[in-house]
Structures are given as C-alpha cells and as structure tokens.
Amino acid sequence: MNKEVKNTVKIIPLGGMEQIGMNITLIEYEDNIIVVDCGLAFPTDDMLGIDLVIPDITYLKENADKVKGLVITHGHEDHIGAIPYVIKELNMPIYATKLTMGLIDGKLKEHNLSRSVRKKVVTHGQSINLGCFRIEFIKTNHSIADAAALAIYTPAGIIIHTGDFKVDHTPLFGEAIDLARFAELGKKGVLALMADSTNAERPGYTMSEQKVRVTFEHLFQEHKKSRIIIATFASNVDRVQQIINTAYQFGRKVVVEGRSMVNTIQVASELGYLNIPKDTLIDVEQMKNYVDEQLVLITTGSQGETMAALSRMASSVHKKISIKPGDAVIFSSHPIPGNEKAVSKIMNELTRKGAHIIFQDTHVSGHACQEEIKLLYALTKPKFAIPVHGEYRHLVAHRELALNMGLPKDHVHILTSGDVLSLNEQEARITGKVPAHGIMVDGLGVGDVGNIVLKDRQQLSQNGLLIVVVTLEKHSGMCLAGPDIVSRGFVYVRESENLIEDARQVVAEALDGCLRRHVTDWSRIKASIKDALSEFLWKRTKRNPMILPIITEV
Numbered sequence: 001m002n003k004e005v006k007n008t009v010k011i012i013p014l015g016g017m018e019q020i021g022m023n024i025t026l027i028e029y030e031d032n033i034i035v036v037d038c039g040l041a042f043p044t045d046d047m048l049g050i051d052l053v054i055p056d057i058t059y060l061k062e063n064a065d066k067v068k069g070l071v072i073t074h075g076h077e078d079h080i081g082a083i084p085y086v087i088k089e090l091n092m093p094i095y096a097t098k099l100t101m102g103l104i105d106g107k108l109k110e111h112n113l114s115r116s117v118r119k120k121v122v123t124h125g126q127s128i129n130l131g132c133f134r135i136e137f138i139k140t141n142h143s144i145a146d147a148a149a150l151a152i153y154t155p156a157g158i159i160i161h162t163g164d165f166k167v168d169h170t171p172l173f174g175e176a177i178d179l180a181r182f183a184e185l186g187k188k189g190v191l192a193l194m195a196d197s198t199n200a201e202r203p204g205y206t207m208s209e210q211k212v213r214v215t216f217e218h219l220f221q222e223h224k225k226s227r228i229i230i231a232t233f234a235s236n237v238d239r240v241q242q243i244i245n246t247a248y249q250f251g252r253k254v255v256v257e258g259r260s261m262v263n264t265i266q267v268a269s270e271l272g273y274l275n276i277p278k279d280t281l282i283d284v285e286q287m288k289n290y291v292d293e294q295l296v297l298i299t300t301g302s303q304g305e306t307m308a309a310l311s312r313m314a315s316s317v318h319k320k321i322s323i324k325p326g327d328a329v330i331f332s333s334h335p336i337p338g339n340e341k342a343v344s345k346i347m348n349e350l351t352r353k354g355a356h357i358i359f360q361d362t363h364v365s366g367h368a369c370q371e372e373i374k375l376l377y378a379l380t381k382p383k384f385a386i387p388v389h390g391e392y393r394h395l396v397a398h399r400e401l402a403l404n405m406g407l408p409k410d411h412v413h414i415l416t417s418g419d420v421l422s423l424n425e426q427e428a429r430i431t432g433k434v435p436a437h438g439i440m441v442d443g444l445g446v447g448d449v450g451n452i453v454l455k456d457r458q459q460l461s462q463n464g465l466l467i468v469v470v471t472l473e474k475h476s477g478m479c480l481a482g483p484d485i486v487s488r489g490f491v492y493v494r495e496s497e498n499l500i501e502d503a504r505q506v507v508a509e510a511l512d513g514c515l516r517r518h519v520t521d522w523s524r525i526k527a528s529i530k531d532a533l534s535e536f537l538w539k540r541t542k543r544n545p546m547i548l549p550i551i552t553e554v
Helices: 058-062 083-089 098-110 179-188 210-222 237-249 259-270 284-289 309-314 340-352 370-380 392-404 451-463 497-516 522-541
Strands: 009-015 024-029 032-036 052-054 067-071 094-096 119-121 127-130 133-139 148-154 157-161 190-194 228-231 253-257 295-299 328-331 356-358 419-423 428-433 439-442 465-472 479-488 546-553
Touching: 009 058, 009 157, 009 190, 024 148, 032 133, 032 148, 067 127, 083 098, 094 098, 098 119, 098 259, 133 179, 148 179, 157 179, 179 190, 179 370, 190 370, 210 237, 228 309, 237 253, 237 259, 237 295, 253 259, 253 284, 295 309, 309 340, 328 340, 340 356, 370 392, 451 546, 465 497, 465 522, 479 497, 497 522, 522 546
Parallel strands: 032 067, 067 094, 094 119, 157 190, 228 295, 228 328, 253 295, 328 356, 465 546
Antiparallel strands: 009 024, 009 419, 024 032, 052 439, 127 133, 133 148, 148 157, 419 428, 465 479
C-alpha cells in the first residue's frame, strides 16, 4: 500500500457492488474497523444445488482484533441474512433498531447463537461509540419499518451510508424520513455519501406505500365473490399491514402461508410494528369453516421460488391449500431481474387451474428514484460519492446523477467488491484489494463447494455420467471381469445397446494397450480409458459426458 496522508479512512465493500444482495461494507481507521450490514445473496442459475451465498470475511478474520462491532441498517435478508454464519467465525457485538434486531434474533435462535452474541437495540436519533467511530442512526423509509441511514463520524470526516431508502412523506408506519437531519449534516460537512443505487435508472419519485391501499380497495371491491390470494415479499411488513387493513375493512379473515412470512409477521406483531385487529388472523386448519368470499391468503412466492408456498399451490403439491377456479391471485411485487421466467411459469400454472391473475399496480418500490437521490445530494453536499447497492448499470446511472449534481469526475468512485478506497479531505483513491468472493452454502456445508465442484455439477447436468467398471488380476494385471458400463443422464442403455457395446470394445482395447506396454499404474490406466472413451463418444454422439473409471483388483 502507498504512503498515506494523515487522517485517512478506508472504505472496503466485501459485497453489494455489481449485484443486488450480499451487502457488507467495512469502514477502517488505523486499529478500528466497523462492519455495516451483513447480508446474503441468492444463488444464480449456474450455481447448481447452492442454497445461498455469503460474504468472504477472510480480511475481517485476519484483523479480528480491530473489529469493534456490526451495525445494521434494516432487516432484509440481503442485509442481515449472513449474520449467523459470520458470527460463528467472528463474534462481534450487533447494533440495530428494534424490528431489525427482532428479525436478527430469530436467525440467531435458529443457529443456537442467541446466548453468545452481544446485542444492543438503538433508536433513531441515537448515537453509539465504537472505537474511534461515532455512529448516528437516522430515520429513513423503506419497504420494512425501522430502516436507518448511518452517519459515521470518523477522524477523517463524516461518512453517510443510506442503507436502502426512499423518501415517503406519508409512510404507513412511523415517521417520515428525517430530511432535516441530512441537511444539518450537510451544513457540518460530509466527506462521503454512500447511497442506494437500486432505482438510479428510474426518473422521478418513488410512489408512497399509501398508493397501494387504494388499489387493494378497488381489487377487493371487484372480486367480492372470490377467494383472494396475495403473493408478496415476506419482509415487506408495510404491504402485509395494508392487506390486513383492507381484509378487515371488507370483513374477510386472513390466512398467512409460507415459513418466512409467518416468522416475520410474528416478530413484527410482537414488537408492535404490525397492528392486527382481533380475530382477523386465522390458522390454515380453520379455512374450512369459511366460504371463499370470506378469505384472504397472504403467501410467499411472488418471485416464482420453487419451494415457496405459491409455487407449491400452483403445482398441486401444497398439503393444505389447492387453487380453485375463480380464485383471484394478486402478485404484489415486480419480478427481480432474472426471475421473470419463473414468475411467468407460475402464472401459467395458476391460470391453467382457473385462477384469475392480477398483476397491476399493487407494488411500489422501497428504493429511491432519481429525484430522491438528487435531493439527498442537495441536502448533504458530499465531497465524495460512492454509489452502493446495485448492479453495475445501476452504479453507473448513480454516478451520472452525482456528476449532474456538480461533483467533479474524480470525486465519484464506482468500487468492485474487495476494493480498498482510501479517503481523506484531499483525495479518494483505490489503494489495494482484499479477498471478496462469495462463499457458497449448500445444506450444512459452508464453503466446501467451490468452482471445481460447480463445474462438475454443470457437466453432470448437461452431459451426464458414464461409469466404467473393470476388475483386474492382482499380479498379472489381466482383465478378469468387465469392462461394464453404467450410464446416468447420458443415454438410456436399453435403447443404445450398440453404442454401449462399441464403447466396451473401445475400453477393452485401451486396457489391452496398457497391458502390452506393461502399464500397472492405476491412474495411467484410468487416464487412457478416459481419453479413448471420450474421443469415441465425441465422434459418435458429439456429447461429452463425465467418465468415471473404477478399477478393482482381486
């Protein structure tokens, strides 16, 4: 690393750049590190069998003695989902607002960690001291209550991290965003603004959550005779509140389906962030006591996830709920980029069962559009801008906004995960790189599936597997039995007898060749079987299956 100016703070994102999800950023000054957020990402299509992806905290573990604490902006999975995995490796105190902490608590209990972790609930407007940093929690709006932006006071200056935010003057729960506080910080002087880029490509303002209420009322009015099923994000507590309010208004009972939805609603209502009128919520088992027009189902699966409740209903594998002709199914979210196919598939399946699909304006985003992002720049007047939370094109769109707001070109930095940005009053520049590859979680295994295993899975899924079994005599190396060939996912053996017979011939010749050359080393015999067989199969089928020779000796 280059020689550094006095009072230089480092900003190190370990995720959340060039992707939606896995948000985690380190702020480092000399012997002090704080961690902002600790989220997970969901696997992409090419990550076969992977459940989720968590950040690589190698750098944090190497500097464990410097870590002062983990500060969380809000309770969505892409900001809190990796906490249990990271806490197992590196126990640090956690600071968050009340609802956020309630959701974190649930995760820690699942992993039997709740006793060993130090936690502190922080209110909006409160500050905490961690090492040389002071962190102030500022009220913002998002699609979950209790979201906060962070003003991080460092020896080099104030860094504002917005978390996920939008400007909602009429939020469903609690106060509106504290714009006055952002303006006060702007007067004090802000060194850097790290703001949400998710909607940086969208002009104008994000609608208020209140707008959704009107649409719901119209839809309930329109479908008075139908059972209404509404799919939304489990974590969108405000949306769930709207649905419960409208159901109550129309005298309907509400059933909640989907594990993550049930958990979130339970935590939110226990902590007073959800107001559920008496006798409105009923259990799945009680549905049979009511006719269709008295029921509303709130369910997970708005993104077409295969294991979510709505997908199970659509494919008739849900144990307790089946779709009936005349059901009104409302999708109260937009498909996340990449999920369109899955959502479309579910819609087709539901329509086939006679359901009526509603996909109109029953969703508003939880993220700021261009005018709100500009407003934040106007209020805080930062010296440097670091767009965060978004795919590369979102970060670039955000950079354009910052330049339009008058920031010089060399004062706006798009980082990639793992970059070390050194920042002081005079300049900001990238001075290093730390490990920041996502770590894949498969079942109970964390990080034991890497690129090699994934490549094998991809090859198996695309080309199948051939197992060649050969028995050799111990001393002479003569072939006593086989070669036998077992095919899985390559060809159906009974319909390809000629091909398999010819393949056996090829393996037998390769074995004979090894014997003639007095090759006794198993790895060389296996290699020559593999080479001969793959060449033959490619010529005959233009396919490239995984070939697994197994040799036994007697």
